[in-house]
Amino acid sequence: MSDFFSNGWSVFVAAASIVSMLLCLVLLATAARRRVMSNDNTTGHVWDEDLQELNNPLPRWWMWLFIITVLFSFAYLALYPGAGSRAGTLGWSSAGQHQAEQDAARAAMQPVYARYASASAETLMQDPAAMGIGERLFVNNCAACHGSDAHGSKGFPNLTDADWLHGGDHATIIKTITEGRVGMMPPLAAVVGDAKDLSNVAQYVLSLSGAKHDAAAATAGQAKFAVCAGCHGADGKGNQAVGAPNLTDKIWLHGFGEEAILAMINHGKTNVMPAQAQRLTTEQIHVLGAYVMSLSRNAAPATP
Amino acid sequence: MNRPVIPIVPAPAGGDGNGENVWLYEKRTQIYPRSVKGWFAGWRWALVWLTQLVFYGTPWLTWNNRPAVLFNLEARRFYIFDLVLYPQDFIYLTALLIVCAYSLFLFTAVAGRLWCGFACPQTVYTEMFLWVERHIEGDRMARMKRDAGPRSFDLIWRKSAKHAAWLAIGLITGFTFVGYFTPIRTLGAEALSLGFGPWEWFWVLFYGFATYGNAGWLREQVCLYMCPYARFQSAMFDHDTMIVSYDPQRGEPRGSRPRSADPRALGKGDCIDCSLCVQVCPTGIDIRDGLQYACIGCAACIDVCDDVMDKMKYPRGLIRFATQNGLANRFDRKQTLRRVFRPRVLIYSAVLLLICGAFVTSLALRSPFRVDVVRDRGALARMVGEGLIENVYRLQVMNSTEAVQRFRVKVGGIDGATVTSRPDFEVGPAEARWLPVSVQISPETASKIGPGVHQLHFEIETVDSDGDKAEVKEKSTFVVPR
Numbered sequence: 012m013s014d015f016f017s018n019g020w021s022v023f024v025a026a027a028s029i030v031s032m033l034l035c036l037v038l039l040a041t042a043a044r045r046r047v048m049s050n051d052n053t054t055g056h057v058w059d060e061d062l063q064e065l066n067n068p069l070p071r072w073w074m075w076l077f078i079i080t081v082l083f084s085f086a087y088l089a090l091y092p093g094a095g096s097r098a099g100t101l102g103w104s105s106a107g108q109h110q111a112e113q114d115a116a117r118a119a120m121q122p123v124y125a126r127y128a129s130a131s132a133e134t135l136m137q138d139p140a141a142m143g144i145g146e147r148l149f150v151n152n153c154a155a156c157h158g159s160d161a162h163g164s165k166g167f168p169n170l171t172d173a174d175w176l177h178g179g180d181h182a183t184i185i186k187t188i189t190e191g192r193v194g195m196m197p198p199l200a201a202v203v204g205d206a207k208d209l210s211n212v213a214q215y216v217l218s219l220s221g222a223k224h225d226a227a228a229a230t231a232g233q234a235k236f237a238v239c240a241g242c243h244g245a246d247g248k249g250n251q252a253v254g255a256p257n258l259t260d261k262i263w264l265h266g267f268g269e270e271a272i273l274a275m276i277n278h279g280k281t282n283v284m285p286a287q288a289q290r291l292t293t294e295q296i297h298v299l300g301a302y303v304m305s306l307s308r309n310a311a312p313a314t315p
Numbered sequence: 316m317n318r319p320v321i322p323i324v325p326a327p328a329g330g331d332g333n334g335e336n337v338w339l340y341e342k343r344t345q346i347y348p349r350s351v352k353g354w355f356a357g358w359r360w361a362l363v364w365l366t367q368l369v370f371y372g373t374p375w376l377t378w379n380n381r382p383a384v385l386f387n388l389e390a391r392r393f394y395i396f397d398l399v400l401y402p403q404d405f406i407y408l409t410a411l412l413i414v415c416a417y418s419l420f421l422f423t424a425v426a427g428r429l430w431c432g433f434a435c436p437q438t439v440y441t442e443m444f445l446w447v448e449r450h451i452e453g454d455r456m457a458r459m460k461r462d463a464g465p466r467s468f469d470l471i472w473r474k475s476a477k478h479a480a481w482l483a484i485g486l487i488t489g490f491t492f493v494g495y496f497t498p499i500r501t502l503g504a505e506a507l508s509l510g511f512g513p514w515e516w517f518w519v520l521f522y523g524f525a526t527y528g529n530a531g532w533l534r535e536q537v538c539l540y541m542c543p544y545a546r547f548q549s550a551m552f553d554h555d556t557m558i559v560s561y562d563p564q565r566g567e568p569r570g571s572r573p574r575s576a577d578p579r580a581l582g583k584g585d586c587i588d589c590s591l592c593v594q595v596c597p598t599g600i601d602i603r604d605g606l607q608y609a610c611i612g613c614a615a616c617i618d619v620c621d622d623v624m625d626k627m628k629y630p631r632g633l634i635r636f637a638t639q640n641g642l643a644n645r646f647d648r649k650q651t652l653r654r655v656f657r658p659r660v661l662i663y664s665a666v667l668l669l670i671c672g673a674f675v676t677s678l679a680l681r682s683p684f685r686v687d688v689v690r691d692r693g694a695l696a697r698m699v700g701e702g703l704i705e706n707v708y709r710l711q712v713m714n715s716t717e718a719v720q721r722f723r724v725k726v727g728g729i730d731g732a733t734v735t736s737r738p739d740f741e742v743g744p745a746e747a748r749w750l751p752v753s754v755q756i757s758p759e760t761a762s763k764i765g766p767g768v769h770q771l772h773f774e775i776e777t778v779d780s781d782g783d784k785a786e787v788k789e790k791s792t793f794v795v796p797r
Binding site: 156167 | 336337338339340341342343536540691692693694697698699705707708709736749751752753
């Protein structure tokens with residue numbers, strides 16, 4: 012009972028419960044008999060000139076029911092928490108029940124996932140039941156960021172294309188889900204140069220994917236791209252080992268256009284995918300990984 | 316006016332006027348209803364057969380290779396012959412309950428506690444249990460004599476046999492009840508090996524013992540002390556309601572007389588005070604005291620009194636279904652029946668017909684599937700490629716047939732909006748499936764309709780189903796960001 016600062020409240024609650032239960036019995040004992048003042052089957056009371064109180068006795072088993080309910084309350088208080096902060100002899104708690112139900116659910120799921128644990132991703136993708144499970148896991152755990160259709164959104168990668176920041180094989184996807192990922196682009200404005208240089212580099216980045224750009228500025232920016240090449244590669248095709256995106260495709264995770272590119276160079280960005288190991292079991296992640304792989308199975312190559 | 320006064324059953328041992336203590340709880344007096352034959356008893360047995368054939372028989376019926384009626388609580392699908400109902404169809408249960416309530420109002424207004432006397436499970440099971448009791452322990456007199464006598468072998472074996480039979484009926488009833496929720500053939504196989512699941516055990520035993528306890532032990536106590544309906548029913552009576560009534564003008568003064576004597580000459584009414592009407596009463600009242608809350612309208616007293624009247628060669632109907640107005644004003648049968656068509660009854664009937672009509676129509680026109688549209692919770696809207704605006708939705712499509720259905724989804728409400736995810740999909744028999752659906756509009760359309768929330772609707776139609784096409788329209792919104 013951490014809600015109360017003093018143990019006195021707990022004692023008060025326990026005493027109030029027990030005393031009121033006893034009082035129920037006392038009430039029954041005292042009220043079950045009545046002194047009647049007349050012999051015409053009324054209590055002798057008259058109101059409003061002619062309104063009399065009649066004695067229509069209830070059957071005695073009804074009284075026993077009343078007593079049984081009070082006895083039940085005592086048994087309940089002894090077995091379950093309720094008498095102040097006393098835990099009850101059964102040791103029941105809502106947290107314990109929740110845990111027991113979780114364990115039961117996990118045990119029930121065990122045989123379902125056991126079938127899939129050793130299957131390869133290829134096999135799983137052919138299995139509609141496994142993909143159904145994967146879909147539900149995805150909707151419940153991934154869709155909040157990546158969207159129900161897995162197309163993602165600004166800052167949240169699209170999982171249905173063939174473009175992978177960290178790699179799209181089963182083992183890498185499992186690692187991504189289990190451990191999460193941190194994608195970090197440092198602010199590089201100071202290294203790149205002045206505003207003119209920054210604009211030129213942005214134009215060059217636009218030119219990499221064949222988007223509309225200022226050709227002269229792009230050519231001027233090419234030299235400064237050396238700063239970016241460390242991660243994104245000299246050809247701008249990115250590097251999955253450090254999670255650096257490919258800049259030559261038409262996929263713009265953090266926004267399209269010079270303005271969006273400049274924002275990234277000026278301010279950098281740390282983009283986090285949280286680890287799911289605590290929420291999902293290894294077997295679940297195994298199936299979920301195959302489902303995520305299946306999403307981009309029919310996607311056309313993203314590079315132009 | 317010679318209207319009977321509503322009496323209050325006196326408690327034993329009152330005070331002597333000088334302030335004596337009395338108990339407000341009294342020992343229950345056992346009632347030994349005498350068996351009765353006749354027109355109304357026949358109707359009660361007909362209803363016992365009808366209701367119990369339906370109750371015990373329905374779970375064994377098969378339809379489409381499954382139980383015809385099955386309430387699968389775990390899967391949340393409710394099968395009633397051709398119908399596959401979802402929890403979302405709760406409205407039908409509501410409608411059914413309203414139909415039940417109005418039927419009750421109507422029947423009660425016209426002819427009193429018909430439900431109590433003929434169709435209520437409490438009455439029906441008590442009737443069955445009484446039949447068992449009568450065949451093992453004999454009728455009223457034999458039972459009373461044996462119960463009052465010493466504890467003999469005869470008494471003990473008869474009581475044991477009776478309770479064993481009652482328990483057997485109770486358990487079969489409990490088993491049948493659970494058979495509405497677990498396929499009864501599976502349940503039967505489980506019963507043979509005593510392999511019920513924990514909930515099945517609980518409900519078979521609970522329902523079984525409730526049947527045994529209610530129909531064997533509690534009987535009229537349920538009607539007198541536990542049933543709320545018994546108490547509010549009198550609010551639905553009026554003076555033109557047909558109730559089981561004793562005709563005091565004809566019957567009084569009561570008294571015995573030789574069969575050959577002319578009662579008028581003796582200054583007596585038609586009631587010979589044989590007390591058979593009290594002996595047959597399942598709640599132990601005397602109908603000659605007039606309308607009382609304990610009367611469940613079973614009409615056993617009518618049957619037995621008509622028999623006596625026949626023997627005495629008096630006309631039948633000293634106790635009969637009559638209205639209070641009819642008795643007071645000496646209406647004949649025709650006059651009484653004419654008053655059935657009073658505004659209260661007509662209004663109840665009209666409302667009942669209306670609801671029944673609406674219920675049947677909406678069931679008949681029910682779409683073979685149901686759709687809910689939920690906007691994706693991840694993002695309001697997003698830009699795709701070069702300036703296209705995309706919104707994502709999740710469609711829950713519930714197939715309420717037992718065949719695979721194929722659907723196509725279209726959008727309307729915004730010109731140029733297109734579904735870019737796969738528009739065709741399949742939903743299995745009685746399956747509910749969530750589907751992500753993406754809808755896009757071009758940058759031109761976006762600038763034309765401007766930023767904000769726009770109305771949009773989905774049209775989901777069945778494809779290639781032979782014959783009639785079904786379509787469901789669901790409203791949603793499309794968001795264009797600033």
